[in-house]
Amino acid sequence: MTYESTRGSKEKVTFSQAVVAGLAPDGGLFVPCGDVRFGENELAEMAGLDYCGLAFKVMSRYAGDFTEDELKDCISGAYKSGRFPQDCPVRVTRAGNGLSVLELWHGPTSAFKDMALQILPRFMVTASRKCGENREITILTATSGDTGKAALEGFRDVPGIKVMVFYPAFGVSETQKLQMITQEGSNVCVKAIYGNFDDAQTGVKKIFGDAEFAEKLAKDGKMLSSANSINWGRLLPQIVYYFYAYFSLVRENSVNFGEKVDFCVPTGNFGDILACYYAKKSGLPVGKIICACNTNSVVADFLATGTYDKNRPFVTTSSPAMDILVSSNLERLIYDASGRDPVRTAGFMRELAEKGRYTVGKDILEKIREDFDSGFATEAETTEAIAEAYFKNGILIDPHTAVGYSVLGKKRAVSNGNQTVLVSTASPFKFNSSVAEAVCPQDVNENMSEEDISRIISGKTGESIPAPLIGLSSRKIRFPDTVEPEKMKQTAEEFIYG
Ligand SMILES: *Cc1c(COP(=O)(O)O)cnc(C)c1O
Numbered sequence: 466m467t468y469e470s471t472r473g474s475k476e477k478v479t480f481s482q483a484v485v486a487g488l489a490p491d492g493g494l495f496v497p498c499g500d501v502r503f504g505e506n507e508l509a510e511m512a513g514l515d516y517c518g519l520a521f522k523v524m525s526r527y528a529g530d531f532t533e534d535e536l537k538d539c540i541s542g543a544y545k546s547g548r549f550p551q552d553c554p555v556r557v558t559r560a561g562n563g564l565s566v567l568e569l570w571h572g573p574t575s576a577f578k579d580m581a582l583q584i585l586p587r588f589m590v591t592a593s594r595k596c597g598e599n600r601e602i603t604i605l606t607a608t609s610g611d612t613g614k615a616a617l618e619g620f621r622d623v624p625g626i627k628v629m630v631f632y633p634a635f636g637v638s639e640t641q642k643l644q645m646i647t648q649e650g651s652n653v654c655v656k657a658i659y660g661n662f663d664d665a666q667t668g669v670k671k672i673f674g675d676a677e678f679a680e681k682l683a684k685d686g687k688m689l690s691s692a693n694s695i696n697w698g699r700l701l702p703q704i705v706y707y708f709y710a711y712f713s714l715v716r717e718n719s720v721n722f723g724e725k726v727d728f729c730v731p732t733g734n735f736g737d738i739l740a741c742y743y744a745k746k747s748g749l750p751v752g753k754i755i756c757a758c759n760t761n762s763v764v765a766d767f768l769a770t771g772t773y774d775k776n777r778p779f780v781t782t783s784s785p786a787m788d789i790l791v792s793s794n795l796e797r798l799i800y801d802a803s804g805r806d807p808v809r810t811a812g813f814m815r816e817l818a819e820k821g822r823y824t825v826g827k828d829i830l831e832k833i834r835e836d837f838d839s840g841f842a843t844e845a846e847t848t849e850a851i852a853e854a855y856f857k858n859g860i861l862i863d864p865h866t867a868v869g870y871s872v873l874g875k876k877r878a879v880s881n882g883n884q885t886v887l888v889s890t891a892s893p894f895k896f897n898s899s900v901a902e903a904v905c906p907q908d909v910n911e912n913m914s915e916e917d918i919s920r921i922i923s924g925k926t927g928e929s930i931p932a933p934l935i936g937l938s939s940r941k942i943r944f945p946d947t948v949e950p951e952k953m954k955q956t957a958e959e960f961i962y963g
Contacts, residue, residue: 466529468495468697471800472814473807479530481592484585484698487691493811495697496797501526503748509722512712516553517544519712520705526747527701528588535591543584543702548573548618554580555706557713560858560887564873565719566866567710567728568889574644575892575931576786577737578615580706581699586620588698589690593625600688603627603961605672607665610641611786611891613655614648616692621650628692629654629960631665634947636785639915640895640934647940654960655944658953662788663779668953678954687961694736695793703740704747710886711749720884725752727885729876731869732756732764733787735794737888742798742836752883753838757872759784762841764792769839771830773813774822782844783864783899786890791817799825802832842871850874851893851903861928863891864899894919894930914938 467477472493478486483495503511511522520540521533528536544554549572556568572579593602604626606616613630620628632645634657645655658665672678673689682688694700707728714720728751730738738756745751758765760780767773775790782788800810803825816823825833842850847864850871854862862870866889873887893900897918901909905925909918916938919930948956 466501466527467498469498470494471496471796471807472811479595480528480697481530481595484588484592484696485596485598485690487693487696491811492814493807494695494794494796494800496800497527501743501747505723505748508748511708512715512722514712516555516705516709517541519708520544520702523705523708523747524701527704530595531591539584539587539591542587548579548583553709555709557710557886558860559717559719560854560860562858563884564858565710565714565884565886566860566862566889567706567886569706570863570890570892570895571931572615573618573933574611574614575895575933576611576615577888577890578611579618581694581702581736582612582615582619582692584619584702585692585696585698586623586626590623590625592698598688599625600683600686601625601627602688602690603629603957604692605629605669605689605957606692607631607662607669608637608645609633609662609785609788610637612692612694614641614644617645617648617650617653617655620692621648621653623652627652627654627961629656629957631656631658631669631953633657633661633665634659636662636781638785638896638898640897640937643915643937643940644933646942646944647937648943656953656956657947658950659947660950664950665953668950672954672957675954678958682961685962693793694734700736700740700743700794703737704743707741707744707751708749711751714884714886723750725750725883727752727755727883728888729755729757729869729873729885730888731784731787731865731890732758733789733792735764735792735798737890739794739797741888745836751836754836755869755872755876756837756839757869758839758841759787759847759868760841760843761788761790763790764795765839765841767795768833768837771827772822772824773817775817776821783847783896784868787865787868798833799829802829838876840872840875842868846871848899848903851900855904855926861893861900861904861922861926862889863893863896865890865896866893867903892931892934893928894922894934897922 470489470493474491569577813823850867
């Protein structure tokens with residue numbers, strides 16, 4: 466399997482090259498050149514595999530130039546070395562009434578990004594060795610909370626790699642901040658910046674775009690890379706858990722083998738949901754893939770109308786990992802739905818950059834709507850969904866998952882009768898204030914610390930607080946500093962050369 470750019474540069478690259486480069490040289494995203502297809506017999510065999518076995522089976526079809534041992538080492542290093550529950554990194558729970566929940570947040574940072582960011586560093590180390598790349602890599606990331614922490618945990622103490630994370634001083638939750646400023650590891654650095662997420666993101670993009678800086682780094686045997694979800698190495702591991710969820714339902718007789726299952730995915734940068742699309746394309750019996758957005762409904766609106774329009778206010782919500790106006794991975798879907806037409810795809814992306822909007826043709830929209838459905842939830846609906854999920858279905862969910870629950874509630878009024886899996890992307894204890902507001906508002910007040918709130922929720926619901934979130938406030942603070950956005954490059958440089 467080789468990879469090509471969505472924007473048409475002719476050169477085909479290996480899996481390793483795609484992982485090391487991240488972005489294609491023409492600014493496009495790497496996509497597999499061919500389709501992976503699992504036949505019915507093959508699927509039946511896969512149904513009996515454990516998570517790591519399944520991960521190998523799925524990923525080996527895409528990781529073309531990795532040897533069997535290399536891929537197996539990456540998989541077991543990520544999912545079997547004690548950072549996830551030993552038996553299986555994910556959980557599938559029944560919520561009744563044809564609904565199951567796929568919990569992807571049992572890793573070290575209690576958010577679904579661990580599923581990819583625990584394995585991406587292993588891919589990168591293996592891939593750069595295979596490409597003969599021996600420069601020291603610094604992973605540079607701006608985060609609105611979850612990605613930064615997951616990248617820090619994934620890359621910490623990985624030889625030959627450093628990690629630098631910038632986060633907005635007033636744009637992350639108390640828990641997220643504590644998680645980052647107490648980060649352990651000898652190769653990590655975290656700084657807050659005076660500004661919002663966009664300022665952090667813009668600063669990081671500027672550093673990446675600084676040709677002179679890149680040249681200086683290259684001369685000194687160093688390079689920058691990104692842990693951003695545009696990297697194919699981050700998308701690939703996410704395909705696996707859709708298979709796992711489906712086979713779980715088959716094993717417990719909730720569906721017959723071959724029967725279609727719908728998935729509802731809380732969506733921001735369109736990475737998680739795109740992985741579901743790849744699973745479906747490769748033969749997994751998936752019905753509708755439901756894209757759930759928060760008030761920043763730019764993607765849901767696109768899927769409904771065919772017009773992508775980012776000229777709208779950016780709203781800060783209780784599901785910050787989904788607060789987004791430019792959803793990068795959508796480009797991969799558009800490329801596919803246009804019949805792999807790089808000229809049209811590049812054209813839409815140019816319009817987006819120049820005018821902030823584009824409209825796809827009817828052919829593309831119809832193709833997309835064969836697989837996707839969409840909706841969004843307001844803040845009030847999200848709070849309501851947390852309460853309803855708990856009091857009616859007995860499941861405690863975080864605001865991101867609740868956006869999905871709410872959208873699903875609206876869709877199910879016109880249900881096609883399929884079993885549905887709601888993808889749960891963060892532990893409710895990571896966003897405890899919003900959860901308390903919905904489940905036990907009378908028991909909390911604004912003077913309480915986030916840890917107090919977690920204890921109250923736990924006492925009320927009987928759900929236990931994930932171990933990585935316990936005792937955060939008593940850990941040693943290693944990264945207390947906040948810098949001006951103008952100082953980001955200098956700060957990065959000091960760390961890279963330090
Ligand atoms: C990143 C994130 C999302 C959005 O996932 P995408 O792949 O960017 O669409 C949803 N929920 C949580 C908790 C996240 O951290």
